[in-house]
Amino acid sequence: MTNTFLRLQAIVAKDHKLDIDIITADASLESLGIDSLGVAELLFNIEDEFRVRLPVEPVDGLTTVGDVARFIDTLIAAQPAPTADAALVLPPGAAPLA
Amino acid sequence: MRRVAVTGIGVLSPLGNGCDEVFNAARNGRSAVARLTGKAAERLRAPLAAVVAFDAAEHFDPAKARMLDRVSQLAIVAARCATADAGLDLKAVDLDRAGVFVGIGMGGSTSMDDGYQTLYGEGSDRIKPLLILMGMHNAPAAWIGIENGFRGPNLTYSTACSSSAVAIGEAWLRVASGSLDLALAGGSEAPLSLGSLKAWEAMHTLAAVDASDPSASCKPFSADRSGMVLGEGAAVMVLEPWDRALARGAKIHGEILGYGLVTDASHIAKPSVEGQAAAMRAALASARLDPSQIDSINAHGTGTQANDATETAAIKQVFGARAPRIPVSATKAMHGHLLGAAGALECVLSLLALQHNTALPTMHLHSSDPLCDLDYVPNAAREDAAGRTMLSNSFAFGGTNAVLVLGRAVEK
Numbered sequence: 001m002t003n004t005f006l007r008l009q010a011i012v013a014k015d016h017k018l019d020i021d022i023i024t025a026d027a028s029l030e031s032l033g034i035d036s037l038g039v040a041e042l043l044f045n046i047e048d049e050f051r052v053r054l055p056v057e058p059v060d061g062l063t064t065v066g067d068v069a070r071f072i073d074t075l076i077a078a079q080p081a082p083t084a085d086a087a088l089v090l091p092p093g094a095a096p097l098a
Numbered sequence: 099m100r101r102v103a104v105t106g107i108g109v110l111s112p113l114g115n116g117c118d119e120v121f122n123a124a125r126n127g128r129s130a131v132a133r134l135t136g137k138a139a140e141r142l143r144a145p146l147a148a149v150v151a152f153d154a155a156e157h158f159d160p161a162k163a164r165m166l167d168r169v170s171q172l173a174i175v176a177a178r179c180a181t182a183d184a185g186l187d188l189k190a191v192d193l194d195r196a197g198v199f200v201g202i203g204m205g206g207s208t209s210m211d212d213g214y215q216t217l218y219g220e221g222s223d224r225i226k227p228l229l230i231l232m233g234m235h236n237a238p239a240a241w242i243g244i245e246n247g248f249r250g251p252n253l254t255y256s257t258a259c260s261s262s263a264v265a266i267g268e269a270w271l272r273v274a275s276g277s278l279d280l281a282l283a284g285g286s287e288a289p290l291s292l293g294s295l296k297a298w299e300a301m302h303t304l305a306a307v308d309a310s311d312p313s314a315s316c317k318p319f320s321a322d323r324s325g326m327v328l329g330e331g332a333a334v335m336v337l338e339p340w341d342r343a344l345a346r347g348a349k350i351h352g353e354i355l356g357y358g359l360v361t362d363a364s365h366i367a368k369p370s371v372e373g374q375a376a377a378m379r380a381a382l383a384s385a386r387l388d389p390s391q392i393d394s395i396n397a398h399g400t401g402t403q404a405n406d407a408t409e410t411a412a413i414k415q416v417f418g419a420r421a422p423r424i425p426v427s428a429t430k431a432m433h434g435h436l437l438g439a440a441g442a443l444e445c446v447l448s449l450l451a452l453q454h455n456t457a458l459p460t461m462h463l464h465s466s467d468p469l470c471d472l473d474y475v476p477n478a479a480r481e482d483a484a485g486r487t488m489l490s491n492s493f494a495f496g497g498t499n500a501v502l503v504l505g506r507a508v509e510k
Contacts, residue, residue, distance in 0.1 A: 017160050038161055040227040048224070 004050075004076070005069040011045055012065065025066030032065070046072055052079055099274040103343040103507070104351045106184025106336030108176035108284075109446050112148035112329050112433045116179065117351075121450040125479045127459045129313040129432045131327045138292040143299060144307050146315050147290050148329030148434030165228045166241070167206030172332035173238030173286035174245065180282060181246065184336040184348060188246060197250035197278050199269035200239035200334075201262025201285035203438030204294050206232045211291035238286045242334070250278055256438065259398070261285055263441025263492035263500035266335065267357030270502075273337050274354075284334035285439035298328060301367075303402055314462040316435075318399035318428035319406045319474045321467035326400040329434025333442035350507040352449035355487065356385025362497030369405055369493055374398075374412035377499035378489060382416075385503040389417050392424065392503075393485020394457050396448045397474075398493045399428025400435055407469035409491065414472070425457035425475045425483050432461055441492035445502055448490045452506040457483035 005025060013020045018032060029039060039062060043054060046068075052075040062068050109116065112130030113123040123130070130148045139145035154163045154171045157178075163171065177198075181188075209232035216222050231237060236254040243252040251272070255264045262285020269283035289295075298304050305325040308315040317323040335351075343350055358381030362373035382389060398409055406428075414421045429447050436443050451458050460474040475483070490502045 015161060015164075033159075033161065037165060037228060037231070041161075041164070044224075044227045 002069060002073070004072050005066070007049060008046070008065065008069050008072065011049055012042070015042070015045065023065055025064065025069065027065050028063055029065065029068070042068070050076060052076055100276060101340035102270050102273045102337050102354045103340045103348070104335050104354065104449060105338055105343045105348040106180040106182070106186065107333070107351055107446055107449070108179025108183060109331070109333040109443065110150050110152055110172050110176050111331040111333065111436070111443050112150055115151065117446070117450055120447065121454065124429055124432060124447055124458045125454070125456055127432065127461045127478060129461055130329070131313045131316055131432070131434055133307070133312045138295070141292060142295055144304050144315070146305065146307060146312060146327045147295070148327060149290065150331050165231060167209040167232040167237065168288035168330070169202065169206055169286050170232070170238045170241050172288060172330070173200060173334065174241050176284065176286065176332035176334040177242040177245065177282055180284075180334040180336050186336065191280055193247050194249050195278050196246070196248040196280040197269065197272065198239045198243045198248055198252045199255070199265040199281055199283040200242065200253070201255045201257070201265035201438045201441060202235050202238060203256060203258055203261050203287055204289045205235040206237060207289055207294045208291040209233050211293040214293065242282055246282065248282070257498035257500070258494035258496050259435065259437055259440055260492040260494035260498050260500040261438035261441065262333070263445065263490065263502055264359065264498065266354070266442060266445055267359060267500055267502060269337055270354045270357055273339060279339060279342065281337040282334055283337055284332065285436070285442035286332035287437045287439040288330045289328050289437055290330055295328060304328070305401060316401040316431045317462040318397070318401040318431050318460055319410070319467065319470040320463045321465040323401045323403065323406060325402050326430065326435040329436045331433070331436050331439050331443055333439060333446045335442070335446065352452055352507050353505040354502060355505045356381050356387065356503035358382070358384060358501040360499050362499065364497060366497070367495050369408040370497070371408050371411045371415060373497060373499050374409060374491070374493055375415040377501045378412065378416045378491070381489060381501035381503045387487065387503065390420065392417070392487055392489055394425040394427070394451070394483065394488050396444045396451070396458075396488060396490040397426050397428045398491040399430055399460065401428070401430060405493065407467070409493070410470045410472055422472055424473065425480060426460070426472050427451070427458040427475050428460040429458050441490065441500060441502070444492070445490050445504065448488045448504050451484040452486065452488055452504060455484050456481050
């Protein structure tokens with residue numbers, strides 16, 4: 001299991017008061033009670049925890065916890081070297097709301 | 099018009115949660131007004147409020163609780179209590195003919211305050227993603243509708259301090275007229291953020307702290323009154339046609355007999371004798387009652403100089419020579435001013451007063467004011483005095499005066 005997944009697992013367990021064992025890579029977000037609003041909140045927390053910036057375009061295709069972990073890794077890989085004034089802004093339209 | 103019964107009550111208030119706690123506290127004159135403590139209190143000239151004992155974690159899972167401002171949390175739980183109290187079987191309800199009517203003054207003000215603190219105070223652009231859903235005024239009503247599956251009108255009324263009296267009155271109109279068979283109606287308010295407390299303070303409407311007894315700081319109709327104290331809470335009622343309530347064997351708490359709504363159209367903040375009196379007359383007309391048939395009144399009675407003198411004059415204008423013999427209760431002395439939820443809490447208190455035939459006391463009234471010379475049931479409840487029919491007055495900044503006519507549950 002990657003470091004990213006373990007950190008994500010901890011966030012989800014804490015925010016949703018879930019037993020960490022059920023937060024597997026294959027577990028669907030829906031099965032954990034995380035709907036579209038929950039995903040918006042999760043992405044907000046991910047920006048803080050991983051010091052990443054979400055892309056401008058809408059985020060979709062996040063069905064399982066593993067999907068989210070891979071998405072975070074993509075963001076980290078694409079991240080420019082941090083600067084002191086790097087703004088961490090969720091761009092308009094980026095939240096995957098229904 | 100059909101008769102409308104109140105068959106369920108849910109109330110979370112500074113006086114307690116549930117009808118028994120609320121009524122007993124009010125009958126015993128127990129004030130829930132207290133000194134605020136903590137950091138925010140240091141910023142206030144008169145750190146007073148009436149707070150509800152409420153722990154969201156007992157009612158919502160953590161993720162749900164985070165997306166609800168306290169004003170929605172209180173409203174949802176009050177509505178759950180009301181539907182449970184009514185023993186409603188939602189499977190037997192035509193959900194297209196069921197509506198939700200909620201009064202609210204300040205919206206999700208605590209969440210908005212927190213958002214502004216992040217944005218301006220901390221200079222951060224990291225606003226919580228669900229802030230809109232937490233702050234919007236119609237969130238409490240929307241959640242109540244979602245929980246119950248009511249597909250009829252889902253309406254939020256924001257007419258300042260008369261909001262929830264308007265909500266109940268408008269719900270009554272629809273059930274009475276036959277356009278709805280069921281309504282959840284009431285109000286919710288959670289205004290105790292630093293931002294809204296400071297805004298009310300800036301208007302010079304808030305009471306000074308009574309040095310000898312802070313819980314006695316709100317003194318409606320007393321010459322030494324200095325203003326109101328903000329309170330939080332929610333009260334929601336189940337309204338249904340009287341005959342249907344009887345047919346399903348429901349417990350009936352009381353009856354809504356009429357509703358008057360008259361706007362001053364004169365001043366944004368100054369109360370008007372004519373407007374208040376006209377609203378009381380309109381309420382009586384809608385109930386087809388003569389002033390002589392009103393046994394007691396729950397006053398708007400905020401404890402401000404302007405309201406209490408104006409309301410006294412308006413009651414005298416409507417009831418004439420009989421006015422001094424009508425018990426007039428100002429319960430805000432005990433539970434504070436719940437703003438958008440005030441009319442709903444006071445409607446509930448009035449129904450309970452009628453049930454127990456007990457006129458509730460106006461506490462902290464020790465100094466007579468020549469401009470306030472009615473029988474305010476000072477400082478102690480009076481048994482056998484509420485009678486069978488009451489007015490509940492709610493007046494507001496903006497000039498929307500709403501009056502409900504309430505009756506003890508009796509067969510006709």
